[in-house]
Amino acid sequence: MRSSRGRVHTTAKRAIRRADAVGESRSPSLWTETLLVPPPLDRPPGSRILVLAPHMDDEALGCGGSLHRHVLAGESVTVAYLTDGRKGDPALNALDLPADERERREERLAAVRCDEARRSAAVLGVRDLRFLGNRDQELVVSPKTRRQVRELLEEVRPDLVYLPFPTDHHPDHRATNRIFLSALAATRGLDPPMCCGFEVWTPIAPNCLVDITGVIDVKRRALDQFASQMSSIDFGRCILGLHAYRSMIHLRGRGYAEAFVLLPADEYRRLSSRLL
Numbered sequence: 001m002r003s004s005r006g007r008v009h010t011t012a013k014r015a016i017r018r019a020d021a022v023g024e025s026r027s028p029s030l031w032t033e034t035l036l037v038p039p040p041l042d043r044p045p046g047s048r049i050l051v052l053a054p055h056m057d058d059e060a061l062g063c064g065g066s067l068h069r070h071v072l073a074g075e076s077v078t079v080a081y082l083t084d085g086r087k088g089d090p091a092l093n094a095l096d097l098p099a100d101e102r103e104r105r106e107e108r109l110a111a112v113r114c115d116e117a118r119r120s121a122a123v124l125g126v127r128d129l130r131f132l133g134n135r136d137q138e139l140v141v142s143p144k145t146r147r148q149v150r151e152l153l154e155e156v157r158p159d160l161v162y163l164p165f166p167t168d169h170h171p172d173h174r175a176t177n178r179i180f181l182s183a184l185a186a187t188r189g190l191d192p193p194m195c196c197g198f199e200v201w202t203p204i205a206p207n208c209l210v211d212i213t214g215v216i217d218v219k220r221r222a223l224d225q226f227a228s229q230m231s232s233i234d235f236g237r238c239i240l241g242l243h244a245y246r247s248m249i250h251l252r253g254r255g256y257a258e259a260f261v262l263l264p265a266d267e268y269r270r271l272s273s274r275l276l
Contacts, residue, residue, distance in 0.1 A: 036207075037208075037209060038208065039209075039250050040209040040257050041209070042211070043073065044066065044208060045160065045194065046070070046075065046158070046159045046160025048156060048157055049067070049076060049158060049162070050152060050153070050161045050162070051067065051078065051080065051161075051163070052082060052149065052161065052162070052176050052179075052180055053080065053081050053082065053163075054081075054082050054083055054139065054164060054175070055082075055085050055136065055172065056085045056088075056114065056117035057113075057120070057235065058164060058173070060124065060223050060225075061235060062164060062239075063162045063198045063260070064124055064223070065215050065218070065258050066162075066212065066260075067126060068125060068212075068219065069212070069215060071125035072125070076156075077125075077126045077127075078128040078156050078158075079121060079126055079129050079130070080129075080130040080149075081131050081132060082132050082139055082149075082176055083134045083137075083139055084110040084113070084133050084135060084136055085110055085113035085114075085136050086109055087106070087137045088109060088113060088229055088232075089228065089232060090232050091232065112228050113226075113228060113229075116225050116226045117226075119225040120223070120225035123225060124218065124222050130152065134148075137172060139171070139172040139175040139176065141175065141178045146179060146182050146183050149179050149183035150183040150187055153187050154187055154190065157190060157191075158193045159191065159193050160194045161194070162196045163176055163177060163180055163196075163197060163198070164177070164197065164198060164200055165197030165198060165199060165204045165260075166272045166275045166276050167204060168199070169202050170200070173200065173201070174276060177272050181273075192264060194264055195264070195265055196260045197262075197263075197268070198258065198260055199242065199259055203259075204259060204260075206246075208259070209246060209258070209259055211251065211255060212255075212256050212258050213254075213255030213257075216240070216255075219240075220236065220240065223235065223239070243259075
């Protein structure tokens with residue numbers, strides 16, 4: 001019997017082939033989302049899950065419902081935050097402050113965001129959190145960041161990695177992809193994971209949906225923990241609206257779905273190299 005990972009891989013490839021066929025067709029009547037996107041999953045396949053979140057809240061926004069489903073299934077989930085989130089307050093960023101005062105305020109905000117991330121993770125049931133501490137909005141591929149992610153990959157040995165899809169507009173989200181792919185190339189003896197690109201700032205063209213209708217209240221509570229972020233932008237309302245929109249495809253608009261691009265690492269690397 002084929003593994004669930006193999007079945008999803010085949011389904012994803014068929015979805016891409018269908019999309020190509022529909023795109024080449026001259027008959028607009030063939031253009032329907034239900035032909036292009038497979039029916040929603042309970043969760044993407046994987047037993048050792050690693051999430052690469054550029055900032056504290058990206059994991060809850062992009063894949064919080066799916067992470068809770070992994071936890072409910074008894075699967076291992078590790079969330080790594082690549083930056084310290086110090087630039088998450090637009091009002092603070094706009095102030096004209098002496099350098100030492102700005103540093104103090106940003107350090108306080110970074111500490112608040114760590115506390116929020118811990119509370120949000122507790123709601124989702126995620127216990128293994130890693131705070132890598134790189135400065136917000138300064139994330140790049142470097143020997144340090146490559147080593148951080150490479151060591152995570154070698155320790156966790158994930159068979160599924162969540163991260164923002166590389167078309168996301170935020171530069172730290174694109175940098176996360178560059179760092180991950182650079183670190184993955186530097187690992188030795190690891191089975192390449194499946195990669196699950198999620199949406200935060202920029203909607204994607206998904207080949208995978210996860211029905212999170214039954215856990216939407218958990219996701220909502222997890223998002224509510226990020227008070228410092230929701231005070232400036234109502235991220236929760238926006239992302240839940242996007243998940244409601246995703247329910248049009250297979251759930252008749254009566255639920256919520258998280259959307260992903262789910263691909264084996266080699267295919268994800270090839271696609272990302274073109275997009276980045």
